[in-house]
Every structure is written in C-alpha cells, then in structure tokens.
Amino acid sequence: MSLEAFPQSRLAAIIESDLFYKFRTSWITVGAFVVTLVIVLAAVLAPWIAPHDPFDVSTLSLWDSELPPVWAEGGDPRFLLGTDNQGRDVFSAILYGSRISLAVGFVSVAFAMVIGIVIGLVSGYFGGAIDAFFMRIADVMLSFPTILVALLVSGIVRGALPREMHDSAALIVLVFAITVTTWVQYARTVRSSTMVERSREYVYAAQLVGRKPFAILFSHILPNVMGPVLVIATINLAMAILIEATLSFLGVGMPPTNPSLGTLIRVGNEYLFSGVWWVVIFPSLTLVALVLAVNLLGDWLRDALNPKLR
Amino acid sequence: MSTATEQKPLVALDGLSKTFDLSPPLLNRLIERKGRRSLRAVDGLNIDIPRGKTFALVGESGCGKSTVAKLVVGLHGASAGKITFDGTDLTKLAAADRGAFRKRIQMIFQDPYASLNPRWRVRDIIAEPLRSFGITSSKAEERAEVGRLLELVGLSARDGEKFPHEFSGGQRQRISIARAISSKPEFLVCDEPTSALDVSVQSQVLNLMRDLQDELGLTYLFISHDLAVVDFMSDYVGVMYLGRLVEAGPAERIFSAPEHPYTRLLMDTVPDITMGRRNRAPVIGEVPNPITPPPGCSFNPRCPLANDRCRAQAPEARKRAGGSIVACHAVEEGRDTPETVACETGEGARMQLARGAA
Numbered sequence: 059m060s061l062e063a064f065p066q067s068r069l070a071a072i073i074e075s076d077l078f079y080k081f082r083t084s085w086i087t088v089g090a091f092v093v094t095l096v097i098v099l100a101a102v103l104a105p106w107i108a109p110h111d112p113f114d115v116s117t118l119s120l121w122d123s124e125l126p127p128v129w130a131e132g133g134d135p136r137f138l139l140g141t142d143n144q145g146r147d148v149f150s151a152i153l154y155g156s157r158i159s160l161a162v163g164f165v166s167v168a169f170a171m172v173i174g175i176v177i178g179l180v181s182g183y184f185g186g187a188i189d190a191f192f193m194r195i196a197d198v199m200l201s202f203p204t205i206l207v208a209l210l211v212s213g214i215v216r217g218a219l220p221r222e223m224h225d226s227a228a229l230i231v232l233v234f235a236i237t238v239t240t241w242v243q244y245a246r247t248v249r250s251s252t253m254v255e256r257s258r259e260y261v262y263a264a265q266l267v268g269r270k271p272f273a274i275l276f277s278h279i280l281p282n283v284m285g286p287v288l289v290i291a292t293i294n295l296a297m298a299i300l301i302e303a304t305l306s307f308l309g310v311g312m313p314p315t316n317p318s319l320g321t322l323i324r325v326g327n328e329y330l331f332s333g334v335w336w337v338v339i340f341p342s343l344t345l346v347a348l349v350l351a352v353n354l355l356g357d358w359l360r361d362a363l364n365p366k367l368r
Numbered sequence: 369m370s371t372a373t374e375q376k377p378l379v380a381l382d383g384l385s386k387t388f389d390l391s392p393p394l395l396n397r398l399i400e401r402k403g404r405r406s407l408r409a410v411d412g413l414n415i416d417i418p419r420g421k422t423f424a425l426v427g428e429s430g431c432g433k434s435t436v437a438k439l440v441v442g443l444h445g446a447s448a449g450k451i452t453f454d455g456t457d458l459t460k461l462a463a464a465d466r467g468a469f470r471k472r473i474q475m476i477f478q479d480p481y482a483s484l485n486p487r488w489r490v491r492d493i494i495a496e497p498l499r500s501f502g503i504t505s506s507k508a509e510e511r512a513e514v515g516r517l518l519e520l521v522g523l524s525a526r527d528g529e530k531f532p533h534e535f536s537g538g539q540r541q542r543i544s545i546a547r548a549i550s551s552k553p554e555f556l557v558c559d560e561p562t563s564a565l566d567v568s569v570q571s572q573v574l575n576l577m578r579d580l581q582d583e584l585g586l587t588y589l590f591i592s593h594d595l596a597v598v599d600f601m602s603d604y605v606g607v608m609y610l611g612r613l614v615e616a617g618p619a620e621r622i623f624s625a626p627e628h629p630y631t632r633l634l635m636d637t638v639p640d641i642t643m644g645r646r647n648r649a650p651v652i653g654e655v656p657n658p659i660t661p662p663p664g665c666s667f668n669p670r671c672p673l674a675n676d677r678c679r680a681q682a683p684e685a686r687k688r689a690g691g692s693i694v695a696c697h698a699v700e701e702g703r704d705t706p707e708t709v710a711c712e713t714g715e716g717a718r719m720q721l722a723r724g725a726a
Binding site for chain 2: 258259260262263264265266267268269278281282
C-alpha cells in the first residue's frame with residue numbers, strides 16, 4: 059500500500075472497520091443477524107410468499123380446522139405448520155403477525171427515538187428550567203412500570219373511542235402507548251451526552267462564528283451523541299415487540315381479525331390443553347427467536363461501540 | 369497599560385469583572401439555610417492591546433486567564449466593566465449587533481482534540497466560518513479558500529478530505545488556526561494554544577502564529593502559563609493572580625526586572641541552564657480558594673513581604689518607572705529591596721526573590 063492518502067470507498071471503509079470485524083468474528087452475532095434478516099424479509103414479503111391469506115374468509119374452510127403440522131400424523135401438505143380452529147394456515151398467520159409486530163416495533167422505536175433525542179438535546183443544551191421541566195416528566199414516567207402505562211393509555215383510548223373504532227385504532231394505540239413509555243431512555247442518554255459535548259471547544263468554536271443553538275444542536279452535537287442512541291434503539295426494538303406481544307396477549311392490543319404475534323399466542327393459548335399445541339407454539343417460537351436475535355444484535359452493537367471494550 | 373498611548377489600542381479592557389453565581393438552587397437555600405455564594409473569577413481587569421501586538425496573560429491555573437478569554441470573545445457575559453474593540457463597547461452590544469464583530473474576533477482553543485468536531489471532515493470544519501459569515505458565495509470558491517487556508521498553515525489542500533482523528537496534535541492545532549483565521553479576523557484570542565502539545569511541536573505552532581501575525585497584521589491576546597512561550601511570543605505581559613492583574617508592562621521589562629513579589633516568584637520557577645545547583649526558592653502555598661479570597665491583597669498569605677497593611681487593604685495598580693504597572697504595597701513603599709527575605713510561612717525556609725532585580 060502506498061503511503062499516499064487516497065480516498066477510500068465507503069464500502070471498503072465499512073469492511074475494514076472495527077464494527078464489521080467484531081461482527082464477522084462472532085458467529086452468534088452473524089446468526090442473530092441472519093435470523094433477524096429472515097424474519098424481517100418474511101414479514102415484509104408476507105403478501106407474496108404466504109401460501110394462504112389467513113384473513114380472506116372466503117378461502118377458509120372449517121373442514122381444514124385444527125390440522126396438525128405436515129410432519130405430524132394427519133398433517134396436510136397445504137398447511138406447513140397446521141391450522142387453527144378456523145382453518146387458517148398457522149404459517150401464513152405468523153408471517154402476517156410478524157409484519158404487525160415488527161411494524162409496531164419499528165414505528166414506536168422511531169417515534170420514541172425522535173421525541174427522546176429532541177427533548178434530550180434541548181434539555182442538555184439549554185439546561186435550567188427547560189431541563190428541570192422535561193426531566194421531572196421523565197422521572198414521573200420512569201416511576202411507572204411500562205406495561206402499566208401502556209395498559210392505562212390503551213384503556214383511556216378505548217374508553218374515549220366508540221367500540222367499532224377499537225380494532226382500527228389498535229395499531230395507533232399500541233404505537234402511542236409504547237412510545238410514551240420508552241422515549242425517556244433516549245432523552246436521558248442524549249441529555250447526559252449533550253451536557254458533555256456542550257462544553258467541548260468545538261461547540262464554542264461554532265458559537266463564535268454565530269451559529270444558532272439549534273443549528274449547533276443538530277449539526278454538531280447530534281452526530282456525536284448518536285452512538286449510544288443506536289444501541290438503545292436496537293435493544294428497545296426487541297422490547298417494543300415484547301410490550302406489543304404482552305399487550306396483545308392481555309387482550310388490549312391487536313384484535314384477532316388482524317393479529318400480531320402476541321394475539322396469535324393469546325388465541326392459541328386457549329387451545330393448548332386440548333392438544334392443539336401448534337397454534338400457540340409456533341408463533342411463540344417466532345417471537346422468542348426474533349426478540350433474542352435483535353437483543354443479541356443490540357449487545358454486539360453496544361460492545362462494538364464501547365471504547366472501553368476495544 | 370500606559371505604554372502604548374501613541375495609537376489607540378485595538379482592544380481595551382476597562383475594569384472588566386466576571387462573577388459566577390455558585391449558589392445552590394432556591395429550594396436548597398431555603399431548606400438548608402445556605403446563603404448565596406459567588407466566585408469572582410475576574411476582578412477589575414484593565415488591559416490595552418495595541419494593534420498588531422501580542423499581549424500575554426500569565427498566571428497559575430485557576431487565576432481567571434481562560435475566563436478573560438471567554439469574556440473577550442463573548443462566550444461569557446461580563447458582570448461589570450467594558451470591552452472596547454476598535455472604539456465599540458462589546459458588552460453593551462445586543463446579540464444581533466455582535467455578528468460583525470464575531471468575524472473580526474476569533475479564538476484558538478487549548479485542546480486540539482476537543483476543538484475539532486470528530487464527526488466533521490476538516491474541509492467542513494474550516495468552511496464553517498466561511499458559510500456562517502457568508503464569505504464565499506459558491507462551493508468552488510469555498511473549496512479553493514479552504515485549500516488556500518490549509519496551505520497557509522502548512523498542511524496540504526488534500527488534507528481537507530480527512531477527519532480530525534487522522535492528524536497529530538500539532539496538525540490539529542494548525543487546522544484550528546486555519547479555522548480561526550478563515551474569517552480574516554483582526555484579533556485572535558489564544559487560550560493556551562500550545563499547552564497540549566509536545567515541546568518540539570510547540571515551537572512549530574508558535575512560529576506559525578508569529579508568521580501569520582506578520583503576514584496578516586493580527587493582534588493576539590495570548591493566554592499561557594508557560595513563561596518560556598510567553599517570552600517568545602509577547603510584546604506585553606500581564607500577570608494575573610486570583611482574578612486580578614498584579615503586574616503588567618512591556619515583556620522585556622517584566623522578564624528582566626519583575627517588581628511584584630508574585631511575578632518574581634513566577635520568574636524564579638523558570639528553569640535556567642546557567643543556574644546549576646542553585647538553591648531554588650520553593651513556591652510556598654497554593655492559590656487560595658477564589659470563593660473566599662483572603663482579605664487585603666489576595667497574594668498576602670504567600671507573600672514574603674506581607675505586613676499588616678497587605679492583610680487589610682487591597683493594593684491599587686500604580687505606574688512604575690520603566691513603563692509597567694504594579695499593584696503591591698511593598699513595591700510602592702520600597703519594602704522590596706532586601707536581597708533575601710526571611711519567609712514567614714514554612715519552617716524557616718528562605719526565599720530568594722532578588723533574581724534579576726540587580
């Protein structure tokens with residue numbers, strides 16, 4: 059290699075980075091990445107790859123109900139993982155269910171991240187009364203268990219909305235409930251990093267040339283506080299999916315007509331002891347695999363970005 | 369300072385003071401019955417800096433040097449006093465009217481590792497003032513100007529593509545200088561610009577700063593605790609102790625014949641190759657807590673010449689023969705003549721204070 063500096067391509071830079079090295083030398087991380095990728099792709103492509111549309115009532119037949127998976131005795135090759143009591147294909151339901159679970163997860167994480175980052179930046183940079191105001195709200199939020207707040211929010215919304223709107227509003231309620239309970243983590247992390255960055259000299263230099271506070275916040279400070287935020291976001295994605303599943307399992311999440319993984323587990327749970335185990339086990343396994351894989355990815359990101367562990 | 373009256377100074381600090389409020393929050397004050405507490409970081413500073421010259425502020429850590437730097441560039445608001453820049457009092461200026469002066473007053477920071485945003489490319493770092501002040505009108509012009517600035521400080525125009533972590537401390541400081549001069553300022557405040565650098569690199573950066581001063585006609589307020597660096601750089605020197613100026617004057621005068629006991633103490637700490645195994649006077653004590661400064665002259669607990677007057681009454685700055693000003697009762701009364709003075713603190717340690725006074 060010549061000593062002369064040459065502009066590196068972005069791809070080459072990524073492949074040579076510590077982050078990528080940590081990634082490819084850990085088979086657990088690679089495995090987690092593959093599992094996540096498969097589930098996300100399957101969920102996104104569900105309408106094209108699912109063998110059945112589980113929500114098209116006209117294609118359902120009660121003759122097909124409660125069929126076991128193909129490899130079990132009495133299995134039907136049309137239904138890979140068996141069917142539920144309505145004759146719906148469990149495999150297709152899982153594909154569509156992951157779609158809902160992931161959508162709720164990604165959207166609520168995105169909202170919580172944006173809200174948390176903005177509040178954290180503003181609190182950390184301006185300090186004083188603004189900081190005290192937001193941080194007391196954050197303290198209050200932290201003193202309630204997440205599930206409780208989510209139950210409360212969905213309870214209030216359900217009380218306020220007419221019954222026929224419950225099902226259509228379920229997705230929005232879930233996203234709202236999860237966002238409200240998870241933004242605090244981002245806000246606190248960003249705030250503390252911002253307080254450190256605020257008194258660094260590059261911020262003074264920007265102030266000296268007359269940059270406005272919000273320009274400094276978003277162009278200078280934000281890129282320097284994003285590392286920990288990405289780690290929290292990854293781990294929170296798994297958490298958001300779990301909260302969604304919990305709420306749906308408790309019956310305040312997605313309706314059975316448009317089920318998420320949590321709803322599938324709840325519905326299937328009722329048949330578990332009648333011997334129809336496949337309706338509950340397969341959605342549960344998917345959920346476990348997804349949450350575990352995303353969590354492992356989050357751990358990798360945390361370790362890889364932590365300078366103390368390098 | 370009275371030494372440069374021929375021409376109006378570019379920058380004049382007049383009774384400049386800064387008090388920080390360290391009081392606990394209102395609720396704590398009410399509950400714990402604590403009073404207000406404040407810290408006088410800078411106390412009635414009078415400095416004139418002639419155009420094209422370098423004024424160096426020296427002093428121990430915590431004496432308020434960096435606060436002066438931040439006051440002058442406007443990062444802190446002054447509690448009292450005036451900062452006159454080219455005839456305009458900056459402390460009275462509304463934020464909106466400050467814009468024009470921001471362009472003319474820039475700063476070089478102490479820590480080259482913290483003063484460059486690690487996520488920005490060097491070309492963007494240097495171009496930030498150009499963009500903010502609207503100096504260049506097109507991308508091509510901006511690129512050319514950034515390249516020119518990089519070459520002016522001894523780097524290559526291609527270095528603009530790199531990130532700050534790809535440079536050494538000295539190179540980073542050059543980038544910092546390039547950024548500071550990009551808006552073509554007249555006045556540069558340098559807050560210990562070389563204290564984070566190796567000695568060999570220090571001299572390169574200092575030479576660069578001197579060359580730029582000659583080339584661009586810059587005026588420097590140079591803040592340092594390194595007397596060797598100050599000797600090399602400065603035309604005028606001001607010695608600060610606990611927020612006050614204790615002695616100020618032309619550099620050669622301060623270095624050859626320091627008068628204030630504190631200045632002499634400082635000069636005595638400079639290693640000298642000819643000194644050999646001389647019995648060096650120990651510097652006794654340390655800077656007192658600025659929240660509760662001692663009564664009278666703030667240097668009195670450490671001063672070998674202190675008497676009852678020093679412990680009761682703060683000395684005023686007085687002009688001396690030789691063009692300097694000194695704030696000391698002992699100098700004023702002529703009590704400072706003895707070659708060696710018995711120390712009142714410590715176990716009979718003797719302090720030689722007369723080095724260079726002969």
